[in-house]
Amino acid sequence: MFALIDCNNFYVSCERLFNPGLRGRPVVVLSNNDGCFISRSEEAKAIGLGMGEPAFKCRELLQQHRVALYSANFPLYGDLSARVMRTLADFAPDIEIYSIDECFLDLSGFGRFDLDRYARQIRQTVEKHTGIPVSIGIGATKTLAKAASRMAKKNASLGGVSLLRTDAGIRDALSGMAVEHIWGIGRRYGALLHRHRIHTALDFAAAPAPWVRRNLHITGARVQEELNGRSCLPLELVRPPKQSICTSRSFGTPVIAKEELQHAVVHFASKCAFKLRREESRASLVTVFACTSPFAPKEKRYWGTETLSLPAPSNDTLLLLKAATLALERLYRRGYEYKKAGVILSGIGSVSEPQQTTLSLFDTDPLPEKQGRAASLMEALDALNFRYGPGTLRLASDCSSGWKQRQEKLSPAYTTRWSDIIEVKP
DNA sequence: TCTGGGGTCCTAGGACCC
DNA sequence: TCTGGGGTCCTAGGACCC
Numbered sequence: 001m002f003a004l005i006d007c008n009n010f011y012v013s014c015e016r017l018f019n020p021g022l023r024g025r026p027v028v029v030l031s032n033n034d035g036c037f038i039s040r041s042e043e044a045k046a047i048g049l050g051m052g053e054p055a056f057k058c059r060e061l062l063q064q065h066r067v068a069l070y071s072a073n074f075p076l077y078g079d080l081s082a083r084v085m086r087t088l089a090d091f092a093p094d095i096e097i098y099s100i101d102e103c104f105l106d107l108s109g110f111g112r113f114d115l116d117r118y119a120r121q122i123r124q125t126v127e128k129h130t131g132i133p134v135s136i137g138i139g140a141t142k143t144l145a146k147a148a149s150r151m152a153k154k155n156a157s158l159g160g161v162s163l164l165r166t167d168a169g170i171r172d173a174l175s176g177m178a179v180e181h182i183w184g185i186g187r188r189y190g191a192l193l194h195r196h197r198i199h200t201a202l203d204f205a206a207a208p209a210p211w212v213r214r215n216l217h218i219t220g221a222r223v224q225e226e227l228n229g230r231s232c233l234p235l236e237l238v239r240p241p242k243q244s245i246c247t248s249r250s251f252g253t254p255v256i257a258k259e260e261l262q263h264a265v266v267h268f269a270s271k272c273a274f275k276l277r278r279e280e281s282r283a284s285l286v287t288v289f290a291c292t293s294p295f296a297p298k299e300k301r302y303w304g305t306e307t308l309s310l311p312a313p314s315n316d317t318l319l320l321l322k323a324a325t326l327a328l329e330r331l332y333r334r335g336y337e338y339k340k341a342g343v344i345l346s347g348i349g350s351v352s353e354p355q356q357t358t359l360s361l362f363d364t365d366p367l368p369e370k371q372g373r374a375a376s377l378m379e380a381l382d383a384l385n386f387r388y389g390p391g392t393l394r395l396a397s398d399c400s401s402g403w404k405q406r407q408e409k410l411s412p413a414y415t416t417r418w419s420d421i422i423e424v425k426p
Numbered sequence: 427t428c429t430g431g432g433g434t435c436c437t438a439g440g441a442c443c444c
Numbered sequence: 445t446c447t448g449g450g451g452t453c454c455t456a457g458g459a460c461c462c
Contacts, residue, residue, distance in 0.1 A: 031430035038430070038462095054429040072430085099462045186460050217436060219460075246432055295429065342431090406428085 001107040001138055002235070003119060004145040005088055005126070007081075008133045008153065010101035011039035014080050015070050017131045018414050026067040030055055033250045033405045034071055071407040079415045080132060087129045091122050096235045104142060106235050119161040139164040142233045143226035146183040147173060147201065174201035174227065184223040189216055201227060241350060242279055247271040248342020252406040254293075255338045261290055262328060264403040268343040269324035270395060273317040274385075276345055277378060282313035284347035286320055288327035293339040304331035313349055316374040317381070320345070321395065389417075 007013060011029040016022045026043035030036065036054050037044075047065050049058055055069070062069065081100045089095050092105035107115065119136040126134050137149025144164050151173055152162035164170050180190025182201050192215065198204050204212075205227040213221040222232040247268040255261050265288055276283055289305040306327040314320065324343050384393045412420035 033428090033430070035429055052430085056428040059428095102462075184460065188459065217459090219436065242433080244433075248431065250430065293429080340430095 007101035071410040141226040177201040283345035286323040287344040290341040306331040
């Protein structure tokens with residue numbers, strides 16, 4: 001058996017934790033740039049604020065119901081997530097942290113326990129230790145556990161826990177679930193399935209397997225197997241190293257000048273390089289993109305992208321930055337209002353992998369020595385920024401000007417930044 | 427005026443190899 | 445005139461997840 005533990009309206013719950021006055025009120029957390037709703041309290045859902053909906057379209061509703069708005073505060077959410085996960089890790093030998101607000105526990109071998117009671121105990125403990133409310137679904141496969149947790153969340157009478165064990169219980173649950181709400185079946189496949197008169201999760205479980213394999217490919221076939229109680233998705237106990245690393249942002253106000261766009265790209269490239277080193281990896285491809293608003297009139301739209309291949313995989317900020325700057329140089333077109341840009345690193349391998357050294361014919365600097373110096377420099381950079389806070393030491397070209405994003409409703413980083421919670425008297 | 431960010435996996439098709 | 449067979453690797457695009 002697997003359990004899926006899912007934090008309820010996670011970001012909103014984090015904000016409420018430090019602001020109990022928000023309980024019972026409609027609360028939403030906005031995406032970067034204060035754009036869309038990315039977390040909503042039950043009260044906010046009830047008045048019709050949709051997930052991913054742009055906030056400006058709901059202005060009246062927001063005022064009318066005095067909805068509390070928050071800018072996304074990821075340092076806070078990340079830290080609270082870690083606390084929840086640490087608490088959960090005590091309840092099972094194997095745990096997979098699936099996302100910032102969800103994790104799977106392996107409950108095989110817990111057959112002798114009263115799983116329902118155990119789940120309620122987990123719920124209470126998490127609430128007591130961290131203040132975050134969670135829902136728990138239990139089933140024979142990850143997909144069934146997911147379905148169960150959805151039920152636990154939707155159906156208040158279950159008290160936050162749903163256990164799918166008997167055939168009758170499973171059939172009952174699946175028959176009440178629209179096919180597009182199955183984990184791994186999204187809007188597009190949902191629409192396709194409805195056109196073929198497959199409306200519920202139970203319909204999908206019973207659909208002809210070859211047809212599913214043909215039309216929804218191997219991923220869909222696995223989902224079907226899992227719904228029928230045959231586990232195809234094992235727990236991932238160690239997070240596999242990332243295959244790509246991306247840093248991108250929308251701008252608070254459009255950027256026109258190349259220099260300003262460059263500042264942003266340099267900043268994103270530095271962040272990417274840092275994430276890469278944290279992963280103990282190296283990348284061989286650097287992609288830069290910059291684009292106008294997709295909502296701009298057609299003739300004012302532009303989507304520029306450029307990928308450069310490095311002579312050898314690297315995680316050196318200086319090198320990655322040089323490549324990113326060159327890429328931007330190539331894709332930049334004068335006269336557009338850029339609304340978003342980003343840097344993507346790919347072709348990623350571990351630093352422990354033997355590096356094929358491509359020596360340049362014209363390189364007079366002996367390569368290993370050069371790399372050694374670069375590595376020491378990066379080590380010092382990361383150590384200082386860890387000790388004194390991100391951005392303490394950075395490249396001169398990494399200056400944020402102009403392209404700043406909007407974050408008008410930002411709460412303090414209560415658990416990770418002293419300066420946010422204490423006033424330092426001079 | 428204002429519309430997020432960061433990932434994964436799979437497939438088809440083309441280029442290329444012997 | 446007739447023009448193979450068996451591979452690999454890479455990329456773009458489409459689907460999905462939170």
